[in-house]
Each structure stands twice: as structure tokens, then as C-alpha cells.
Amino acid sequence: QVQLVESGGGLVQAGGSLRFSCTVSGRTFRSYAMGWFRQAPGKEREFVAAISRLGISTDYADSVKGRFAISRDNAKNTVYLQMNSLKPEDTAVYYCAADATIGALSRSSTAYEFWGQGTQVTVSS
Numbered sequence: 001q002v003q004l005v006e007s008g009g010g011l012v013q014a015g016g017s018l019r020f021s022c023t024v025s026g027r028t029f030r031s032y033a034m035g036w037f038r039q040a041p042g043k044e045r046e047f048v049a050a051i052s053r054l055g056i057s058t059d060y061a062d063s064v065k066g067r068f069a070i071s072r073d074n075a076k077n078t079v080y081l082q083m084n085s086l087k088p089e090d091t092a093v094y095y096c097a098a099d100a101t102i103g104a105l106s107r108s109s110t111a112y113e114f115w116g117q118g119t120q121v122t123v124s125s
Contacts (some may be wrong), residue, residue, distance in 0.1 A: 009119030022096030
């Protein structure tokens with residue numbers, strides 16, 4: 001059984017930084033492309049960032065490009081999301097997700113088979 005466990009959420013002031021970690025167990029971590037998504041109250045879940053199996057390719061939503069950075073450490077079975085210059089509109093529950101399908105990085109939540117429990121980020125103005 002594949003499990004994704006997230007950590008690192010919290011409350012931060014606008015302009016601040018946070019770093020998420022998501023550790024995957026149950027199968028070979030490098031079998032998965034990894035993604036981060038977020039869902040704000042009353043809104044649909046949206047794509048934030050994704051990284052390929054070996055960390056060679058990344059993709060970002062326009063709203064976070066230049067402020068967020070996704071990375072992974074396959075030796076630690078962990079994917080990270082470094083979030084800088086946070087804005088109140090970044091407030092949401094953030095989820096990591098794993099995609100076992102071979103192919104290009106996907107921005108669609110339906111492409112990801114496994115999900116973490118979600119962690120809250122609140123950015124105060």
C-alpha cells in the first residue's frame with residue numbers, strides 16, 4: 001500500500017516562506033512522478049507544481065512560477081515544495097500526489113493515483 005505523508009504547513013505572514021515535505025512509502029519512490037496541488041475554500045483543487053521521476057523535469061502553475069520550487073530526494077523517498085514570497089492568495093490546503101503512469105508531467109489531478117492527507121497553509125496579510 002502506497003502512503004504519502006506530508007509535513008511543513010502552518011501560518012506565515014505575507015512575504016514569508018514555508019517548506020513542505022512529502023515522504024512516500026510502499027513502493028519504489030522513483031517509480032512516480034510527483035505533484036503538488038492545493039485547494040482553497042470554495043474552490044476546486046488546482047495544480048501547483050510537478051517533478052519527473054529523476055527530478056530532471058519540473059512544471060509550475062503560472063501563479064507560483066518564480067516563487068515556488070519543487071525538488072526531490074530519491075534516496076529519502078521525499079519530495080519538497082519550497083514556497084517563498086508567500087501571498088494571502090496562496091492560502092489553501094496543499095496536497096502531494098504520486099503519478100505512476102509513464103509519460104509527460106501532468107497538471108490534471110486525475111492523473112495522480114495516490115494522495116497525501118493534505119496540510120494547511122495560511123498566509124496572513
